[in-house]
Amino acid sequence: MADKAVTTNWVSAEFFAGGYRISGMYDARHRLLGDIIYDKSVSLVLVNEVYISPIGRPAEIGTHYTNAACIKANLHFLLTLEEDDALRRDQRYGNYKLMQLVPVVITVPFFEITGAIRIIGRFELVPFLSLQTESYITLANVTARSAVHPDVSFHGGGAIVNRNQIISFGLNQQP
Amino acid sequence: MARVLIVDDNVDMLEMLRVMLQRMGHEVILSADGKDGLTKAVTEMPDLAIVDVMMPGLSGYDVVRQLRADRRTANLAIMILTARGQPVDRMAALEAGADDYMAKPVKPAELLQHLEQLLEHGSQKASGKIFSVFSLRGGIGTTTVAVNLALLLRLAGETTLADLSLNAGHCALALGMRPERHWGLLLEGQEVTVEKLLLPHPSGLKLLATPPLPVRAAWFSEDEVQALLEKLAAQAEYVIVDTPPVLSPEILRILDLAYGIFLISGDDPPGLQTTLATLQVLQDYRSRISVVINAPSPAPHPPLEALQKVLKMPIASEIPFDPAQVPALRRSAPLALSQPETPLVAALKQLAIQIIGPQAK
Numbered sequence: 001m002a003d004k005a006v007t008t009n010w011v012s013a014e015f016f017a018g019g020y021r022i023s024g025m026y027d028a029r030h031r032l033l034g035d036i037i038y039d040k041s042v043s044l045v046l047v048n049e050v051y052i053s054p055i056g057r058p059a060e061i062g063t064h065y066t067n068a069a070c071i072k073a074n075l076h077f078l079l080t081l082e083e084d085d086a087l088r089r090d091q092r093y094g095n096y097k098l099m100q101l102v103p104v105v106i107t108v109p110f111f112e113i114t115g116a117i118r119i120i121g122r123f124e125l126v127p128f129l130s131l132q133t134e135s136y137i138t139l140a141n142v143t144a145r146s147a148v149h150p151d152v153s154f155h156g157g158g159a160i161v162n163r164n165q166i167i168s169f170g171l172n173q174q175p
Numbered sequence: 176m177a178r179v180l181i182v183d184d185n186v187d188m189l190e191m192l193r194v195m196l197q198r199m200g201h202e203v204i205l206s207a208d209g210k211d212g213l214t215k216a217v218t219e220m221p222d223l224a225i226v227d228v229m230m231p232g233l234s235g236y237d238v239v240r241q242l243r244a245d246r247r248t249a250n251l252a253i254m255i256l257t258a259r260g261q262p263v264d265r266m267a268a269l270e271a272g273a274d275d276y277m278a279k280p281v282k283p284a285e286l287l288q289h290l291e292q293l294l295e296h297g298s299q300k301a302s303g304k305i306f307s308v309f310s311l312r313g314g315i316g317t318t319t320v321a322v323n324l325a326l327l328l329r330l331a332g333e334t335t336l337a338d339l340s341l342n343a344g345h346c347a348l349a350l351g352m353r354p355e356r357h358w359g360l361l362l363e364g365q366e367v368t369v370e371k372l373l374l375p376h377p378s379g380l381k382l383l384a385t386p387p388l389p390v391r392a393a394w395f396s397e398d399e400v401q402a403l404l405e406k407l408a409a410q411a412e413y414v415i416v417d418t419p420p421v422l423s424p425e426i427l428r429i430l431d432l433a434y435g436i437f438l439i440s441g442d443d444p445p446g447l448q449t450t451l452a453t454l455q456v457l458q459d460y461r462s463r464i465s466v467v468i469n470a471p472s473p474a475p476h477p478p479l480e481a482l483q484k485v486l487k488m489p490i491a492s493e494i495p496f497d498p499a500q501v502p503a504l505r506r507s508a509p510l511a512l513s514q515p516e517t518p519l520v521a522a523l524k525q526l527a528i529q530i531i532g533p534q535a536k
Contacts, residue, residue, distance in 0.1 A: 012258040012279060023229070023259050049185075051229050051259070059259075059267030061234045081260060081278070154261045 013047070014079040014154060015070050016144070019110055021058050021154075022070065024050040033080065034088040037072060037136055037160050044069040055110055058152055076108040076165040079156030083140045086158025091118065091138065101140060103172035108165045110147050114172055115139030115159055129169060137161045177294050180204045180221035182212030182238060183256070184230040188279075192225065195283055196290075209233030213241055216248045218462045220434050223294055228257035228268070236271040243272035247431055252293045256281065303333070303408045304434040306530065309418040312449040316469040317439045319500060321417040322349045323520060324437075326511035327527040329380045332412030335373065337383040337404070339429070341394060341419050344385040350376050351507030352384070358403070359386030362395070369406040378512060383407065397428040404432050413530065422456060430457070435530065436464045437491070442476050447485055454486065465491035467526065472496060491529065494522040 009029040015022040024047030026033045036045050050068040051061050080086045101116035102123045117139055119128075142159040146152040179201050181192050186207070193203045204219045206212040209230050216224060224242065228235035235255055242248040253275075255268035260278025268276040275293050277286060308321040318338075325336035338346035339358070347354045356372045373381040395403065407414045418429055430436055436457075440450035450466065457464060466486060470476055473496045483490055497519035503510045510517050 012260075014259075014261070025258065049229060049258075058261070059236075059263045061229065061236070064229070064231055066231075081280075152263055154263075 010048075011085045012081055013085070014156070015045075015047070015075055016055075016077055016079070016108075016111060016154075017070070017075045019055045021053045021055055022047070022050060022068075023053075024048060024068065028085075032087070032089055032092070033078075033085055034091065034138065034160065037078070038088050038134060040135065043072055045072055055146060055148060055152075058146075058154075073162075073164070075162050076111065077113060077144065077159055077161040079142060079144065079154055080158045081156060083158035086138050086140075086156075086160050088138075104139070105168075105170045105172045106137075106139075106161055106166055107168040108161065109167070111144045112147060113139065113142060113144045113159065113161060115142035123171075125169070125171065129163075135163055137163060137166075176200050176202060177222040178202045178204065178219065179290070180206060180212065180215055180219065180224040182206045182209060182224065182230070182235070183227035184208055185227065188227070188256075192286075195287070199287065199290075209235070209238040212238055213245075216242055216251060217245065218459070220247075220463060221251065223252040223254070223290065225254045225256050225290075226273070228255055228259055228264070236267060239268070239271040239273050252296070254289065254293055256286075303335075303410075303412045303414055304530070305404055305408055305414045305416060305429075305432050307416045307418045307429055307433040307436045308439060309420070309430070309436055310439040310449070311420050311422070311453050312441065312446055313420055315439050315441050315446060315471060316494070316500075317420070318345050318349060318417050319504075319519075320437065320439055320467060320469060320494070320523065321415050322346055322509050323511040323523050324526055325380055325413070325415040326378055326509055327520070327523055328413045328415065328530060329378060331527070331531045333381075333410070334379075334413040334415065335381045335383060335407050335411040337407055337414060337416045338385040339383075339416055339419055340385045342389045343387055344417060346382060346417055347374075347384045348507060349504060349509055350380070350382060352376060352382060354382070354384035354387075357384040357386045359390065361399075361403070362386075362390070362392055369403060370410065373407075373410075381411065395425060397425050400425045400428050401432060404429065408432075430460055433463065436460060437526065438464050438466050439469050440466055440486075441471050442468050442482060443471070446471070447482070451486060454488065461488070464488075465526070465529070467491055468493045470494060470496040473498070492522050492526050494519055 011026045011028050011033050013026050026047055047068050050065040052063040053060050098120050100119055102119050103116050106113045139159040142156045144154045179196050181189055183189050184207055189205050196203045204215055206215050210233055226235045226238050239253055242251055253273045255273040255276045258279045265276045275289055308317055310317045325334050328334045338344040354374050360367050375381055440446050468490055495518045497517050499514050499517045510520050
């Protein structure tokens with residue numbers, strides 16, 4: 001048997017919004033999760049096998065729904081296990097020779113998120129924040145630390161952060 | 176080969192794990208929800224349980240907590256397998272009582288490695304398996320089966336034969352032993368350890384003997400019986416219990432603890448009637464019961480199919496009448512040692528293989 005992760009087209013994702021952790025499975029058979037999130041004509045993302053926990057007790061399973069819709073505009077960010085699952089189709093399959101990963105720290109309600117943004121060419125903070133028209137930012141190698149319980153953190157290969165929920169955005173300069 | 180219980184509401188995941196584990200040679204028990212998983216953990220007595228966290232109704236954490244709280248499943252090796260793979264989830268799984276934790280999606284090789292480690296660790300910490308040889312009808316050869324089965328099992332691993340008969344049982348006699356120490360000393364309150372009570376037989380088998388006189392005082396309580404059997408199981412790979420022919424709460428506790436129950440039955444109408452009634456009363460234990468037909472006389476015997484039809488369950492073994500058994504009893508020379516080629520021993524070998532697994536062949 002090949003040593004390959006047992007994956008289907010179901011993507012396991014963690015959505016964070018309004019002090020809740022929402023774990024669920026996204027069916028990526030028709031559209032990638034990244035494509036749905038970035039698509040401005042779609043306001044919802046449908047998730048299956050949804051489990052909701054309050055951020056104060058993040059491992060406790062509060063509510064369960066077989067199917068649920070998350071309102072994209074209200075999401076603060078979402079985490080995926082693999083980086084690929086947080087990418088749009090063009091980000092995933094494009095050939096970017098000058099691609100670089102820039103470490104950043106982003107603050108959103110209840111969380112401080114560290115990770116790296118994928119940038120082609122030189123990174124300029126102000127133009128990146130003010131001129132880009134996308135509503136979301138994709139990060140790689142993400143750690144989201146709870147502001148309420150600093151000892152609680154969440155990790156993911158990728159994350160998609162809602163720009164409208166960003167409180168502060170900083171470059172994570174390594175000393 | 177291990178018996179693995181998988182509790183997951185995801186049918187695809189159940190199927191994937193079933194195929195994977197069966198390829199490894201394990202026996203797989205599937206359960207699609209927590210409540211059913213708890214029931215199967217008790218009735219099927221698995222060696223290991225893989226439990227999903229996110230299940231409707233009872234969460235995986237609740238399942239693990241309840242398994243740990245139940246004395247019958249408290250030592251079960253448990254792995255949590257879940258789509259929630261954050262450090263807080265790992266912590267919650269271990270706090271609930273799981274031995275191991277893996278996040279989905281899993282790599283088959285990695286999962287198998289975890290399972291092997293868990294089974295190895297489990298077998299190191301787990302105690303031996305207890306088997307009850309039982310019948311509500313006397314004179315049906317329960318002791319003969321218990322003694323010879325224990326003698327056969329000792330070839331596969333350390334084995335203890337516990338004669339818990341209340342009426343001066345005959346295991347010691349059948350083995351040609353004259354025990355000075357017996358479990359009656361525990362009832363008398365003598366300061367003696369269970370280890371000291373175990374009598375070595377020249378074959379390598381250890382015997383916990385019954386008192387030489389019928390017990391008139393109060394017997395062990397349910398908890399005392401459990402403690403006694405757990406101590407025996409901690410020191411042997413197999414514990415065969417020649418179980419008293421009553422269904423008191425203490426005896427039911429023995430059956431609760433037993434990995435398997437060999438219900439000995441005659442093939443004559445009274446014998447079958449008793450067995451049928453016993454099976455009816457022991458409905459909850461049915462998945463662990465193996466019916467063994469022990470022909471008490473050389474008279475013609477009904478065909479196996481007819482017996483199975485009457486009892487409404489398969490018969491694990493049919494021990495033919497063996498004329499060599501009577502002189503063997505007189506000489507205190509069990510057939511498993513003195514005449515291992517006799518039909519009785521051949522039939523019991525099949526039971527021993529059932530206990531040890533196919534590698535015993």
